[in-house]
Structures are given as C-alpha cells and as structure tokens.
Amino acid sequence: MASITLNHVAKHFGNKVAISDIDMKVEDGEFLVLLGPSGCGKSTLLRMLAGLETATSGEIHVGGRRVDQLPPSARDMAFVFQSYALYPHMSVRRNIAFPLIMRQFKWWFHIPLLGGLAKRRIERSPAVSELVEKTARTLSLTEMLDRYPRTLSGGQRQRVALGRAMVRQPEVFLMDEPLSNLDAKLRSAMRAEITRLHQRVGGTFVYVTHDQVEAMTMGTRIALMRDGVIQQFGTPREIYTSPANTYVARFIGTPPMNLIEGRVDAGMIKLGEANLPLPQALAAAGREAGRDPVLLGIRPNALTLAASGGQGQLAGTVSLVEHVGAESVVAVKLSHAATAHDEEGAVAGEIMITTQGYSELKAGDPVSVVLDLSEAVLFSRSTGEQLRAGLALAA
Amino acid sequence: MRSPASHAVRMALIMVLLSAALFPIYWMVVTSLTSSANLFADRPQMLPDPSQAFNYAETFAKTSVLLWLRNSAIVAVGTMVLSILLAILPAYALSRFKFRGKGLLGFVLFATQMLPEAMLVVPLYAIFAKLLLLDTLGGLILANAAFTVPVITWILKGAIDGVPIEIEEAARIDGCSRIDIVLGIVLPVVAPTLAAASVIAFFHGWNEYVFAQTLVLSQELRTASVGLASFVGELSTPIHTVMAIGVMYTLPAVAFYLMVQRYVVAGMTAGSVKG
Amino acid sequence: MTDAAKLGTAMAGRSPRSGGRDRESRWTPYLFIAPVALYLAVFQGYPLLSEFVLSFTQTSLLAPQDARYVGLRNYRDLATSSDFASVLWITALYTVACVVCAIALGLGAALLLDRPFRGRGLARALVTVPWAAPPVAVATIFAWMLNAQYGIFNHVLKLMDFEIGYESWLDNPKLAMPAILFTTVWQIFPFASVVLLAALQGVSEEVREAATMDGADRLSVFKVAVWPTIQPTVALLALFVTIWSLRRFDLIWVMTQGGPIGATKTLVIELYTRGFVTRELGEAAAVGMIGLTIALVVTFVYFWYTQRTERAQGRR
Numbered sequence: 001m002a003s004i005t006l007n008h009v010a011k012h013f014g015n016k017v018a019i020s021d022i023d024m025k026v027e028d029g030e031f032l033v034l035l036g037p038s039g040c041g042k043s044t045l046l047r048m049l050a051g052l053e054t055a056t057s058g059e060i061h062v063g064g065r066r067v068d069q070l071p072p073s074a075r076d077m078a079f080v081f082q083s084y085a086l087y088p089h090m091s092v093r094r095n096i097a098f099p100l101i102m103r104q105f106k107w108w109f110h111i112p113l114l115g116g117l118a119k120r121r122i123e124r125s126p127a128v129s130e131l132v133e134k135t136a137r138t139l140s141l142t143e144m145l146d147r148y149p150r151t152l153s154g155g156q157r158q159r160v161a162l163g164r165a166m167v168r169q170p171e172v173f174l175m176d177e178p179l180s181n182l183d184a185k186l187r188s189a190m191r192a193e194i195t196r197l198h199q200r201v202g203g204t205f206v207y208v209t210h211d212q213v214e215a216m217t218m219g220t221r222i223a224l225m226r227d228g229v230i231q232q233f234g235t236p237r238e239i240y241t242s243p244a245n246t247y248v249a250r251f252i253g254t255p256p257m258n259l260i261e262g263r264v265d266a267g268m269i270k271l272g273e274a275n276l277p278l279p280q281a282l283a284a285a286g287r288e289a290g291r292d293p294v295l296l297g298i299r300p301n302a303l304t305l306a307a308s309g310g311q312g313q314l315a316g317t318v319s320l321v322e323h324v325g326a327e328s329v330v331a332v333k334l335s336h337a338a339t340a341h342d343e344e345g346a347v348a349g350e351i352m353i354t355t356q357g358y359s360e361l362k363a364g365d366p367v368s369v370v371l372d373l374s375e376a377v378l379f380s381r382s383t384g385e386q387l388r389a390g391l392a393l394a395a
Numbered sequence: 396m397r398s399p400a401s402h403a404v405r406m407a408l409i410m411v412l413l414s415a416a417l418f419p420i421y422w423m424v425v426t427s428l429t430s431s432a433n434l435f436a437d438r439p440q441m442l443p444d445p446s447q448a449f450n451y452a453e454t455f456a457k458t459s460v461l462l463w464l465r466n467s468a469i470v471a472v473g474t475m476v477l478s479i480l481l482a483i484l485p486a487y488a489l490s491r492f493k494f495r496g497k498g499l500l501g502f503v504l505f506a507t508q509m510l511p512e513a514m515l516v517v518p519l520y521a522i523f524a525k526l527l528l529l530d531t532l533g534g535l536i537l538a539n540a541a542f543t544v545p546v547i548t549w550i551l552k553g554a555i556d557g558v559p560i561e562i563e564e565a566a567r568i569d570g571c572s573r574i575d576i577v578l579g580i581v582l583p584v585v586a587p588t589l590a591a592a593s594v595i596a597f598f599h600g601w602n603e604y605v606f607a608q609t610l611v612l613s614q615e616l617r618t619a620s621v622g623l624a625s626f627v628g629e630l631s632t633p634i635h636t637v638m639a640i641g642v643m644y645t646l647p648a649v650a651f652y653l654m655v656q657r658y659v660v661a662g663m664t665a666g667s668v669k670g
Numbered sequence: 671m672t673d674a675a676k677l678g679t680a681m682a683g684r685s686p687r688s689g690g691r692d693r694e695s696r697w698t699p700y701l702f703i704a705p706v707a708l709y710l711a712v713f714q715g716y717p718l719l720s721e722f723v724l725s726f727t728q729t730s731l732l733a734p735q736d737a738r739y740v741g742l743r744n745y746r747d748l749a750t751s752s753d754f755a756s757v758l759w760i761t762a763l764y765t766v767a768c769v770v771c772a773i774a775l776g777l778g779a780a781l782l783l784d785r786p787f788r789g790r791g792l793a794r795a796l797v798t799v800p801w802a803a804p805p806v807a808v809a810t811i812f813a814w815m816l817n818a819q820y821g822i823f824n825h826v827l828k829l830m831d832f833e834i835g836y837e838s839w840l841d842n843p844k845l846a847m848p849a850i851l852f853t854t855v856w857q858i859f860p861f862a863s864v865v866l867l868a869a870l871q872g873v874s875e876e877v878r879e880a881a882t883m884d885g886a887d888r889l890s891v892f893k894v895a896v897w898p899t900i901q902p903t904v905a906l907l908a909l910f911v912t913i914w915s916l917r918r919f920d921l922i923w924v925m926t927q928g929g930p931i932g933a934t935k936t937l938v939i940e941l942y943t944r945g946f947v948t949r950e951l952g953e954a955a956a957v958g959m960i961g962l963t964i965a966l967v968v969t970f971v972y973f974w975y976t977q978r979t980e981r982a983q984g985r986r
Contacts, residue, residue: 083561514941602920
C-alpha cells in the first residue's frame with residue numbers, strides 16, 4: 001500500500017536549483033537507492049520525502065495519500081540519519097521507545113517529575129515494552145537496552161537508530177547514508193543486515209548513498225542522480241548493462257566502462273585503424289546515429305589482451321598495471337583509436353582492461369586488445385545518450 | 396626534558412600563587428576566631444583559635460546575620476530561576492532561527508553588559524515606585540535578572556549551537572513539536588551548560604550590592620552584602636564579629652563554587668574563548 | 671504560496687494532532703524572543719532612556735517632580751570642571767592598570783598551571799577562589815588587612831624591615847589607588863587565568879615542537895607558537911576587564927567611597943555620589959551617559975581592531 005509517487009517535484013534554494021522537476025514512481029516493497037555524487041540533490045530529495053524540507057513545487061503521494069504538505073510526523077515514515085542522531089540523554093530503551101511515547105504525548109508531560117512518570121508508564125506498558133523488546137532482539141540489542149548511546153560502538157549506535165525506525169512499523173523507511181560513518185568491514189556486515197531487514201519487515205525503503213557498491217548490492221531499483229536530475233531509473237542490472245548515457249556508464253563499475261570513439265557504417269564500426277562487425281542489435285542501434293560519430297561503451301572485463309596484432313584488434317602499449325589480487329587492471333594507451341574521458345580525468349586514448357590472475361605485463365609492452373562486443377553499448381558522441389534501435393524495439 | 400630544578404622552581408611559584416589567592420580568605424577565618432585582646436596585639440595571631448568559636452554564637456545573637464543570609468539566598472535563587480526561564484527561548488531562537496532583527500537582538504544583549512548598575516538605579520527607583528516593587532525582594536530579583544539574562548542567553552546559545560541539528564530532525568520525525576524539542580531534547584542535552592549558567596546567575600544575585608543598597612529600605616529585607624558593608628568604617632562593632640559575618644557570607648559561596656566549578660569553568664570559557 | 675500548497679496547508683491543519691502541533695509560522699522566532707524583549711525593554715531600555723532624558727535636566731533627588739530642562743548645561747559643566755577631568759584620568763588609570771595587571775598575572779598563572787603535574791586539578795580550582803568571593807566581602811577583608819595600625823600588611827612590611835612605619839593605605843591619597851587596584855586584581859585575575867587556560871588548549875603541540883626543533887628558546891617558542899593562538903582571547907579579555915572596570919562600584923565604594931579627597935573616584939563612584947550624596951540626578955545622569963559612551967567607543971574599537979587583524983590574517 002505504500003507506493004511512492006513524485007509528480008514534477010522541484011526544490012530551489014534561492015536561485016540555486018537543487019532538484020529540477022522529478023517524476024518517479026516507486027512500487028510498494030521496493031528498495032530504492034538514490035545514488036549520485038555529493039551535491040547531486042539525493043539527500044535533498046530524501047529530506048523532502050521525509051518532510052524535513054518543503055518542496056518548492058510538485059506533489060508527493062504515498063500509498064495514494066498526498067503528503068507533501070504534511071508535517072514529518074504525520075507522514076508515517078521513519079528516517080535513519082547518517083550521524084544516527086540518537087538522543088544522548090536517553091537510554092537505548094528510551095531512544096527506541098521514543099516515537100511510541102510521542103504518539104501518546106500530552107502537553108503536561110513537560111512538567112518535571114509528573115511528565116517523567118507518565119513517560120515511564122507508557123514505556124512500561126505491555127504494548128510498548130513488548131514491541132521495544134522484540135525490536136531489540138531482532139537487532140541483538142537486548143543487552144544494551146539500559147546503556148546510553150555514548151557507551152556504544154558505531155555499529156551498535158547504527159542498530160539503535162534502525163531500531164528507532166523499525167519500532168514505528170512505518171510504511172516507508174528513509175535512510176540517509178546510514179553506513180558512511182562505519183569502517184569498511186562493519187559496513188559490509190550492516191549492508192547485509194539492512195537487506196535482511198527489508199526482506200523481513202517489508203515496506204518501501206528509500207536509501208541515499210554515494211557508494212555504487214551499496215547501490216548495486218542492496219537496491220531493487222536505483223535512481224542515479226546528477227545536478228538535481230535523475231539520469232537513469234532502473235534495476236541495478238539495467239543500469240549496469242544498459243546505461244542510459246555516458247555519465248551513468250562512467251559512474252557505475254570499477255574501473256568504469258571504456259568509451260572508444262568510432263563511426264558506424266553498414267553494420268561495421270570503425271575504431272581508429274580497426275574495423276569490427278557489430279552484433280545485430282548494436283548494428284540496428286548504430287543506424288540511429290547515421291554518419292555522426294559514436295562512442296562504443298565496453299566494460300573492462302569484455303576486453304582481452306593478445307600478444308600480436310590481428311584483424312579487428314586495437315593496437316596499443318601498456319601504460320600501467322595494477323594488481324588487485326585475483327585480477328589485474330591493465331591500462332593501455334591505444335595507438336590509433338581515441339577515447340572519451342569524463343571530468344574525473346581518464347587519460348585521453350587510454351582504456352582499462354581487467355585480466356584474471358597476476359599479469360606479467362610491464363609498462364611499455366606493446367599489446368593488442370581483443371573486443372567482445374556482445375555486451376557493448378553505443379552512445380551518441382554529441383548528446384552522450386545511449387543509442388537504441390527504433391522506439392518500438394526499445395519499448 | 397625538563398630539569399628537576401626548573402620543576403622545583405615551577406612548583407614553588409605555584410605554591411606562592413595559591414597562597415596569595417587563598418590568604419585573604421584564610422585571614423578572614425583567623426580574624427573571626429581571634430580574641431578581642433589578640434586583635435590589637437603587637438604580633439598578630441597567625442592561626443585560628445578554636446576556643447573563640449563562641450564568637451559566632453555572639454554574632455548570631457547580636458546581629459541579624461541569619462536574616463540577611465536568608466534574604467541573599469532568596470534573591471540569588473530567584474535571580475537564577477528567573478534568568479534561566481527568560482533565557483531559554485531567546486537562546487534557542489538565536490541559535491536555530493533566521494529572522495529579521497536577530498542581529499539587533501544580539502547587539503542589545505551585548506550592549507547591556509556595558510551599563511553600570513549604578514547608572515540605572517535612579518530610573519529603576521522611579522519605575523519600582525510606580526509598580527509597587529520598591530522595598531521588596533521580588534523587585535530586587537527583577538532588577539538583578541535584567542543583568543544576568545543577556546549573559547545566560549549567550550552562554551546557552553553557544554551550547555545549543557553545539558547540538559547536532561539531526562537530533563532535532565529525528566525528533567520532528569518522531570512526532571515532537573518545536574516546544575517539545577526545546578524542552579524535551581535540547582535542554583537535557585545542554586544540561587551541563589544550563590547548570591553552569593544557573594550558578595553564574597546565582598552568584599550574581601548573591602553578590603549584588605548597589606540595588607540591594609538602594610531599592611530596599613527596610614532593615615528586615617537587607618541582604619548580606621548590604622549588612623556586611625554597613626560595618627565598614629563603623630567602629631563600634633568588633634572586627635572579629637564583622638569577619639565572622641564575612642565568613643558566613645563568603646564560605647558557603649566558595650564551597651558551593653568549588654563543588655560545581657568544573658561546570659562553571661566549562662560554561663564560562665565556552666562563552667568567552669569562542670568569542 | 672500556490673493554490674495547491676494552500677490546500678495542503680489547510681489539510682494539514684485539519685489532521686487532528688500532528689498538523690496543529692507541528693505547524694510553524696514566520697512569527698515563531700518572535701514569539702520566542704518576545705518575553706525577554708519585553709522584560710529588557712522595561713528593566714533596561716526604559717531606565718536607560720529616562721536616564722538620557724534626565725541628563726538634560728536639573729533634578730533633585732529630594733524633589734524629582736520639579737525637574738527643569740537645562741539643555742546641555744550638565745555636560746558643559748562637566749566639560750569645564752577640573753574635578754571631572756581628574757575623575758576621567760583616575761578612571762583611565764584604574765582601567766588600564768586593571769587590564770594590564772589582571773591579564774599579565776592571569777597569563778602567568780595560566781602558564782604555570784597549563785602543563786600536567788600532580789594536583790593540577792586542585793590547584794586550578796583553588797586559584798579561582800578569589801573570583802567566587804563576594805566583592806563586598808573582599809572589600810571588607812582587604813580593608814581590614816590594609817588597616818593602618820593592626821593590619822597584617824603593615825605588620826609584614828615591618829617584619830621585612832621597610833622603613834615606612836604604619837602606612838594608612840586607604841586614607842593616603844597616594845596609596846589608596848594602588849590599594850584598590852591590588853584588591854581588584856586579586857579578585858579578577860583568576861577569571862583571566864581560567865579563560866587563558868582554556869585558550870592554551872588550542873595551542874598546537876606540533877607548532878611548539880617545530881619551533882623548538884628550529885632552535886627557538888623559551889621566549890621565542892612562546893612568541894611564535896603560543897601567543898598567536900591566545901591573542902584573540904587576550905583581546906577579548908581586555909575588552910571584558912575594561913568594561914567591568916568602568917562598571918565596578920561595590921568594591922571601591924565599600925573600601926573608600928571614592929576618597930580620600932577623590933583619589934579613587936572613578937566614573938561610577940562619581941555618578942553615585944552626585945546622585946545620592948549631593949542628590950543632583952541630572953548631573954549624575956550626564957556622568958552616566960559619558961561613561962556609557964566611553965564603554966561603547968571601547969567596544970567599537972575592539973570590534974574594529976579584531977576584524978582588521980582577522981582580515982589581515984585571512985581568517986575571514
């Protein structure tokens with residue numbers, strides 16, 4: 001019942017546009033990841049969903065109910081903060097019970113002593129205490145219920161923050177980079193824990209991160225954002241295999257997708273000196289470009305290295321070899337073909353290739369690159385958009 | 396790295412410093428426990444004489460010191476409570492809200508620190524006469540808090556600046572209104588600073604002299620500062636009685652201060668080092 | 671607000687609990703500051719204003735209803751009075767001496783208590799005791815210690831073989847001001863030392879070590895590593911001590927009432943004397959306005975100076 005619909009949602013801070021005109025529909029039970037570099041507007045979008053920021057224009061509906069003018073507490077959403085935002089003066093038990101206490105809050109709870117007694121009564125009432133205990137058990141926090149946040153480790157604090165969100169049994173969970181303050185090992189453990197939480201409690205999750213690994217592993221849907229605009233909205237697989245534009249192509253994957261300049265002509269693509277036949281689907285897409293230059297997008301693992309030059313291979317020299325354990329990343333400077341590079345500054349004319357095992361290559365070695373075009377994609381060089389064969393086929 | 400000699404010099408200097416800081420207080424205690432004969436001896440008595448403790452009993456009997464101390468305590472507690480109550484909301488507003496006139500409010504709060512109390516005595520006297528506050532401890536409290544509220548507002552604002560905004564956002568999502576957040580979340584988090592601010596206001600009320608001297612006329616509403624000052628330059632009361640009153644006025648304050656000084660120092664420096 | 675947004679707000683208002691409680695308007699900040707603004711207006715703003723008006727009148731404490739407008743006469747009288755010139759001179763002397771002595775002594779104490787040693791916490795607490803003592807009590811005890819015949823001061827001086835005999839500190843026009851100054855500095859240097867101790871926490875150990883590695887002696891290390899860090903705090907302290915010195919009443923009044931023959935008569939003592947001893951409220955108010963102007967000028971100079979240095983050092 002908790003699908004989320006955004007209609008033309010925009011947010012301006014003065015003259016600055018943080019979010020421009022976003023339309024999106026997230027189905028009930030999805031795990032949506034808002035992915036993008038810092039400053040892309042993903043946190044702002046999340047905070048608008050929560051009601052911590054008001055949308056400049058547009059509508060937000062949750063489960064058919066319009067919420068964009070409701071205060072945060074009336075939206076039936078839970079929010080997990082990057083800094084956890086635990087209440088330092090309350091025990092773990094009180095932190096988790098707090099949203100439930102607030103549901104029965106009366107103004108006279110502010111009176112010292114009297115209010116304290118009333119709050120404790122609510123906290124100890126069977127309905128509340130059972131829910132708190134159950135939540136704590138789920139998150140293995142039972143032993144820590146009477147401790148205070150400052151005595152907990154980072155991972156434990158994170159779990160308390162999750163508990164405070166879970167106990168409300170909301171329709172929507174919102175999370176703002178909840179793992180970024182944890183060390184690498186703990187982070188992957190908590191990643192799995194949140195995924196399990198999603199499977200167990202259900203509900204719709206919206207999760208903000210700048211970490212593509214979190215996005216790929218946790219999300220059922222990813223919205224990749226840049227400068228307040230959604231670049232692509234799709235499943236992790238779609239985003240990986242069929243990036244909507246060169247920005248998405250370069251953002252996802254380590255090392256990122258190679259973009260080699262070329263021209264399509266009669267089912268063949270000409271990359272520098274080499275001329276390669278395109279698979280049928282790509283050839284159809286290539287026709288959309290006509291005589292315009294295109295960019296061939298190909299993942300580093302679809303490339304292999306051969307010792308000597310052959311038909312349909314790209315000649316080059318090794319410029320750098322990095323050993324990452326199970327595989328090696330080889331940077332090759334192409335002799336004839338040019339490559340596109342993004343603002344992160346890949347060196348012009350260089351492509352990245354991953355090879356299994358420990359590569360014996362050294363910088364300066366001449367090599368020949370073999371391309372497997374079965375999973376490659378084509379982009380228009382002028383617009384950066386992916387070329388797809390005919391609208392009918394794409395739909 | 397440091398030589399033992401330089402360490403010894405340093406410790407010696409520290410001992411000199413502490414003696415200088417504490418000697419006057421010590422001397423007040425000694426004098427209050429000196430017999431009338433020894434007060435005017437050629438060689439002053441350097442140690443307190445416990446057999447002179449009856450001097451305190453006499454002081455209670457001959458002077459209204461207990462009444463004065465009670466009045467001072469009422470004024471101090473009243474000043475403390477009133478200043479805290481008044482300072483909480485503006486401190487929060489200065490820290491968290493953006494609004495027109497914020498800079499002006501900040502300036503006004505700072506500017507009050509430049510007004511000498513003695514300067515406002517006359518117009519306050521006129522206002523108090525109109526509002527029937529003259530010759531009441533309540534009036535004294537109102538006059539004193541006007542000077543402590545600005546300081547306390549600044550100190551509390553500094554502390555609230557340090558509370559992460561995410562905690563407030565979490566509370567909003569959990570269903571707190573703004574006033575719930577101020578009273579239920581922010582105040583408990585800044586409790587140590589609140590304690591420091593309370594102590595500062597308490598001391599202001601306890602120490603205050605000009606208003607207590609001028610705005611209160613009846614003998615039975617005198618505070619200890621006025622009572623003690625009335626003996627200076629007056630020759631009929633023996634000096635050990637005056638010093639006994641001084642001890643009773645000073646030592647509770649100093650003892651209270653030493654108990655809470657960690658908080659006070661934290662609160663005081665939080666306001667001043669940041670500037 | 672768009673129509674849709676208005677509708678939304680109306681809906682939020684209708685939702686039973688959360689909507690009503692959570693909603694905030696642009697007036698909320700003013701609601702928060704209203705009580706304190708009203709309070710300060712009544713007990714500071716209005717008195718200040720009436721003091722300003724009073725300074726242009728001739729008003730007697732005995733018959734305030736007979737106030738007579740005299741224009742700038744009170745100010746003119748003060749400007750031409752040599753007594754008032756000496757009040758200004760004494761105030762300036764007292765203020766500058768307080769600033770220099772309290773900060774110097776406070777800095778010395780802070781440096782002594784900065785590095786760890788056994789009992790440092792206790793020493794830091796005890797050194798602040800003078801600050802906690804009520805000023806009237808301080809005045810009383812110092813008046814007794816400085817007593818000409820039986821005071822411990824003269825006794826110690828005699829033991830140390832000074833040939834001065836029994837100085838009557840507070841009755842001697844040459845000695846009264848130094849005695850008041852001594853008492854004041856004893857009371858306020860702990861504040862300076864506590865604040866400077868906190869500032870010393872900000873001194874970078876690495877810069878200190880780098881200076882030592884470069885072969886700097888202790889004084890040079892202080893100059894390059896310590897002083898730049900604490901300098902803004904010292905400036906702020908100087909402002910505080912200045913304003914307090916201009917305001918200080920109780921200590922001086924109880925010890926000397928501005929005497930002997932005006933030797934310790936600062937602005938505030940002069941103000942109080944004119945108001946409550948000679949009972950000329952108009953004149954007293956004029957003295958007060960001059961004092962306030964001086965305090966304001968000092969504050970503006972301070973802010974101008976700190977902003978200039980901060981800009982020069984690229985801190986803003």
